[in-house]
Amino acid sequence: MKNITIKDVANKAGVSVGSVSKVLNNKGYVSKETREKVEMAIEALNYQVNAAARSLKASRTKKVGMLVSYISNPYLMSIAKTIEDSLRELGCHLLLMSHNEDEATERELLQLIMEQRVEALVLIPTGGNREMVQTVINQKIPVLLVDKKVEGVSTDLIVDDNYYGSYESIKYLSSLGHSRIGVIYGVTKNSVGKERLDGALDAIKDLGCSLDESLIRPGEFDSEKAYKSATELLLLPNPPTAIYCCNNTMTTGLIKAINDRGIKIPDDISIITFGDASQWELLQPPLTLMTQPLKRIGVEAAILLKNRLIMNEEYLPKQLIIKPELQIRSSCASPKVEVRD
């Protein structure tokens, strides 16, 4: 394929190269008519990628930093991969680092990232280090926060609607007839963990489910801790007929606990998890889940990043809150016997 240049766009639009440049960079005056001609030519020639590469040429370091909590987390690595693929189209490489949810490490790495002269930073934050994150932004390095906010920092952001996902999960179980619903929740000092727990608790209250506190147990986003809490739930004198688990890692522990006790899903108990579908592909019975559109999160993140890299002008931070989707499989069924509280 021929490499489309700004000159081709100008020819196609019947305007000067200077006018195309003005439109691309959103700088200087062009008439509405000229702008439309240029935009149509850009679309007809599918010019955006080359335009991006071109406008970036001057001060490229070709590096975008990405700082995640854990490189061993397949959910985050899937998002990272989509972002990386997209950045490669702009000739950029992704430099990946991890802070392991440790604020001191995050601080050191943010320092290191500033020294690297990256063109942008994608950050899955610990939630701390507000001032340091602000310092990065002040140095004119675009920062995109993914998965979690940093309180008091205003920048581009993509997060799940965690509250909604939890609320809807409980609502679905309730619609099947469950009223004694167990919840295994994550780390609540973390905004993701807190929002997911809040959504579940509010739904339990709103929908008139059992308010028995022994049904709500911590799993700390950890498989073994979830195994322990799940076992406790299953051993209750009056156990739940359904369990909602706030992430995939904990759900691994939950399923092990259920298997170890010879309990059948969904005949004896229904389960639903908040998380990505790909890791459950071969599980029998297939798992019902509230799933994050991972591909979409990666794609949206890449678009936000590209815009920051391409545009010369500053614009207000964009914040995307992405709603997870209920994916109904066969791990949930109506309870066999209505258990009264």
Next chain:
Amino acid sequence: MKNITIKDVANKAGVSVGSVSKVLNNKGYVSKETREKVEMAIEALNYQVNAAARSLKASRTKKVGMLVSYISNPYLMSIAKTIEDSLRELGCHLLLMSHNEDEATERELLQLIMEQRVEALVLIPTGGNREMVQTVINQKIPVLLVDKKVEGVSTDLIVDDNYYGSYESIKYLSSLGHSRIGVIYGVTKNSVGKERLDGALDAIKDLGCSLDESLIRPGEFDSEKAYKSATELLLLPNPPTAIYCCNNTMTTGLIKAINDRGIKIPDDISIITFGDASQWELLQPPLTLMTQPLKRIGVEAAILLKNRLIMNEEYLPKQLIIKPELQIRSSCASPKVEVRD
């Protein structure tokens, strides 16, 4: 815990700080007696980590690069995580990048890595770019190759014994009475893929199994391609009684193909895979596999790296070939009917 210093070691050993330094850096003359005293003091105080950090202090950039094929590969990310944890003890951060098995990308990233002034590089190579890898080594950046060799480059290396693992997998199936064994193999221009196929083919010949070529099919280390080849195997007029699959990604496709046709493991067909165990944790029936000791690979890699970072003297490259282990679960059984070729 009190921070142990070089002075504490000197006091404990009853020698000068200079003598301890000589022992630590393996430089200059110290008597055998002094060396022993220092080594005992180091052991008694458990001093190694601080010593490492100390001897590195002078010219630290605190960065170690790691260049992998895919950041979305859980096997590689698990190794990376172990290496990262170990490097953190030396105050080093891991910078992760990926080349997606593309030699041009690998070349660009090797260039970028040299500019970064990393203290060392862990490389899962594409197998190409021999000269460029040699250039990195010539720049006195220690390079550790993991998973794959680069022909003609002499440096520290950790690889699986792929040939052995495949050979032993077939041997195990043969010992159960299988003689029509299907094989789904990976990309053979890649040394890992080639060694695994060779091991399987040699075992099939040596052990007198069926040499029917229609039993040996490509999966290109890809789930969908393996699904296709697995389906073809299952539809043969005289299908195999067992299938050996050369990696986990392809095994996902194999299991889907088996499930989609309603065939039972291990009653109707036995399967065995070469790969890490962790991703099969919840699979029923549990999968028999030839498994890489991932933790050990990560730990050994970290030791090799640490030695390069700490030692001031050069030494000959170390090459570790790690044997995978057969982990017997219930996805293999003796064939119901002896099928003759």
